[in-house]
Amino acid sequence: MRLSLLIPIAFLAGSAAARLALLHHPSSIAPDLAQPLPVVTYWKTFGGTMAFTLFGALAIATIAYVAVLRRVDATPRRGARAAMVYSALACAAALTFPVVFSSDVYAYAGYGDLALHGTSPYAHVRVTASDPLLAAMIWQWGNPPPMCVYGPAFVWLAQLVVATLLPLGAAAPLWALRVIACASLVSCAPLAYAAFDRFGERTRAAAAAGIALNPLAVWNAAAGHNDALALAAVLGGFVLASRVRIAAGAAAVALSTLIKAPALLACAGMLVAAWPDRARFNKTSTGAVCGILIAVALCAPLTLGVHAHLAPEGKYAPQFSPQYVLATVFPVWIAAAIVAIAAGVLIIAGVMRLAANQRSGALCAALAIWIAIPNPYPWYALWLLPVAFLAWDSLPAWAIVATSLTIALRFYPEATWANFPTVPAITLTLLMFAIPIAFLIAYTRDLARPDRREIHTTAPDFAQLRSP
Numbered sequence: 001m002r003l004s005l006l007i008p009i010a011f012l013a014g015s016a017a018a019r020l021a022l023l024h025h026p027s028s029i030a031p032d033l034a035q036p037l038p039v040v041t042y043w044k045t046f047g048g049t050m051a052f053t054l055f056g057a058l059a060i061a062t063i064a065y066v067a068v069l070r071r072v073d074a075t076p077r078r079g080a081r082a083a084m085v086y087s088a089l090a091c092a093a094a095l096t097f098p099v100v101f102s103s104d105v106y107a108y109a110g111y112g113d114l115a116l117h118g119t120s121p122y123a124h125v126r127v128t129a130s131d132p133l134l135a136a137m138i139w140q141w142g143n144p145p146p147m148c149v150y151g152p153a154f155v156w157l158a159q160l161v162v163a164t165l166l167p168l169g170a171a172a173p174l175w176a177l178r179v180i181a182c183a184s185l186v187s188c189a190p191l192a193y194a195a196f197d198r199f200g201e202r203t204r205a206a207a208a209a210g211i212a213l214n215p216l217a218v219w220n221a222a223a224g225h226n227d228a229l230a231l232a233a234v235l236g237g238f239v240l241a242s243r244v245r246i247a248a249g250a251a252a253v254a255l256s257t258l259i260k261a262p263a264l265l266a267c268a269g270m271l272v273a274a275w276p277d278r279a280r281f282n283k284t285s286t287g288a289v290c291g292i293l294i295a296v297a298l299c300a301p302l303t304l305g306v307h308a309h310l311a312p313e314g315k316y317a318p319q320f321s322p323q324y325v326l327a328t329v330f331p332v333w334i335a336a337a338i339v340a341i342a343a344g345v346l347i348i349a350g351v352m353r354l355a356a357n358q359r360s361g362a363l364c365a366a367l368a369i370w371i372a373i374p375n376p377y378p379w380y381a382l383w384l385l386p387v388a389f390l391a392w393d394s395l396p397a398w399a400i401v402a403t404s405l406t407i408a409l410r411f412y413p414e415a416t417w418a419n420f421p422t423v424p425a426i427t428l429t430l431l432m433f434a435i436p437i438a439f440l441i442a443y444t445r446d447l448a449r450p451d452r453r454e455i456h457t458t459a460p461d462f463a464q465l466r467s468p
Helices: 002-022 029-034 045-072 074-094 105-114 132-141 154-166 171-195 201-212 215-222 227-243 246-258 264-276 276-296 300-313 322-327 334-356 360-372 378-383 385-391 394-417 421-446
Strands: none
Touching: 002 045, 002 074, 002 215, 029 132, 045 105, 045 154, 045 201, 045 215, 045 394, 074 171, 074 201, 105 132, 105 154, 105 171, 105 201, 105 227, 105 264, 132 154, 154 171, 154 227, 154 246, 171 227, 171 385, 215 227, 215 378, 215 394, 227 378, 227 385, 246 276, 264 276, 264 334, 264 360, 276 300, 276 421, 322 334, 322 421, 334 360, 360 385, 360 394, 360 421, 378 385, 378 394, 385 394, 394 421
């Protein structure tokens, strides 16, 4: 695990390179640098320079990350314990970067600030209240800012953070949310280790390191994205299902949607995996239904906001995805239909294999869902990682790991030009999706028949499956 030390070192080196580059920044980005947390957005050529400082750090960190995953079987227990420490060091190093490549943390803090002023973040109204944090959010997102699409639990957390730290300045809530995201990622190491307790020591250690030390996951946590917080809640639910009560764990996973909606997919996966065991499925479904009903009731403002604002005002415009590539040739609706049909077939086949206790089905379904996303962002890839360890060291597992890293190229277009050229955009998209698409094409025939090499168990949910 000493190789893990190279991950924080890589981020420190990238941070130093970015700071040196900023010494010679163009005057046009001075207003952006004056913000509480500078965000690289359409900085043209200089934005590309800043993006490559990040890519260099991620590339070096990836070498160490892959080496750690390949060697984790040598000292699995020590490796699992060390994952937390090195993840914390990597997050601390990533926090030293002088810039980020996403404005999302401004939106998070702004939603909490709006709630403090008595304005619903789900209302999509013009901001009339005034304070330094709201002014910074408006600078990044405009007025009115985008409607909040996160659950009320996360808004409550943001509200608490802003209420506590805004007196210290607009930057304080932003930093607090970034630290919370980093702490959440670090906590994913012991949570993953516990959640995979029936998979064997080697897989447990690989899951802990594979999630908490993933270079792109570290970067996105340091940028403040709330996916690590939601994933930590989901993993906690699986631990609860394995060690306490199945129904309570299923309810906890369902309630994680109060932070972010993708947790609902984890809940669905838990139900599918429990299907062959009727007693276990009944307990899982009871807990899941209770959790979903509570979440639906508490998410009523979000649902109303989506119905009143997001649905009628939104425009379906895929970007940097297979749908986007096809939309350069076909009308958007045809491109969406082609991808949806192809992904749907693969998802159904994968779910059928998972229901038959063939773990590779879950990995193929996850990759199919990934290619179906119309506008994927790098922080979404964190949700793929836990699935890889359901069948660790298999070809689809490494395809998921690679996919979670290549999506980092998505930072480049928004760091450079608002009207990114079509041909380079298609090229970047093909690079980002080459691995999952190539794997799914090669694996399509195998999806139609069971893998006899996989072990069948009597309790085929995520907490009970055993590694080969």
